[in-house]
Amino acid sequence: MDLDFTPDELRFREEVRAWLADNVPKERRPSDGPEMFAFDRAWQRRQFEDGWAGIAWPKEYGGRGLSLTRQLIWHEEYARAEAPHVGLFFIGLNHAGPTLMARGSEEQKRRYLPLILQGDTSWCQGFSESGAGSDLASLQTRARMDGDDLVVSGTKIWTSGAQYATYQELLVRTDPDAQKHRGITWVIGDMRLPGVEVRPIQTMEGREQFCQVFYDDVRIPLANVVGEINGGWSVAMATLGFERGTAALADQIELSRVVEELIELAGRTCAPDGRRMAIQDDAVVSNLANLRADVAALRAMSYVSISRAARSHVPGPEGTVIALFNTELRRRIFTSAIEILGPEALDRSGTNERWVELYLNSFSKTISAGTSEIRRNIIAQRVLGLPAA
16 A cells, blocks of 8 residues: 555645635534534535535545545544534444445435435434344344335334434344344334334433334335345444444544643643652653554554555455454543543543543443454454354
């Protein structure tokens, strides 16, 4: 892979940087509620209207049809500009959209993809269940065929942003007698259909980020099936490939800026002995140096990921290596922030509040899209070729 950017790519970088400087919202993104959703929608629509949504998505579906390298440049400059997280549009932009491009019908692509980029629809993920989290293939939400519909009954949990979502990437069991990895179907679930009930779950941050979703004989048209009936496991693996690989690219790049902010925090925060700044403590300095080196390694891995993605429409299991390293590193970074703040972390006001929120949220990152243990198993078996335990 050539790590040097071409003159055209450098000009593109300057164009991105200039637009972000003029358009990144000055106000802070609301942390919860309808105000947060309105903020995310307005920001997504502004990007679309000015031609900055879906940089690598095909033009026929509303994107710009540019290279993944230019998408990488966008993410780098986006992080540098401290632009807001895509928030409630993350699933649509990084899971559902890429999955539809890879496995959806032409009709599905033309119907749903432009709406995602325009900020008209948000998506949520209906994969996990109480007894089918890490062991996703054990899911029990049933769907029986009735004429031109699937009739869905069951429940999903830990569904982020379900109370605001228009659509859901939903996994259902359509053949209860098949082996557990078979008989599963990936469908586009309309959250507005009769029989869908969403119950928000309050997290330890005091927010309603997750939800439990109930389905009581919900009729979903067969036209909403992505791939084939009973062939949803391979479609789900494509979705998880995006989730564990390229979906987190922006977050990975952002960590380099976060570590530099952490170093600044250590420079203005007293060490536990109260006689010097934390940055003057040898143990703190050593830890910060290791974090900076690990972020540089993660960035290099992200560049390799982009190189691979340019040759393949669907990320392979190698993306799990990056996902594991990213989530574990993220938790270490924000744990270090709390250690530097010391007792001040108990005061969740001002700038401290952000570090505490990021620390609490970092624990969920080692669970979502597969726990760290599941990811290690995937790496062992699908990347290294080791036998199953």
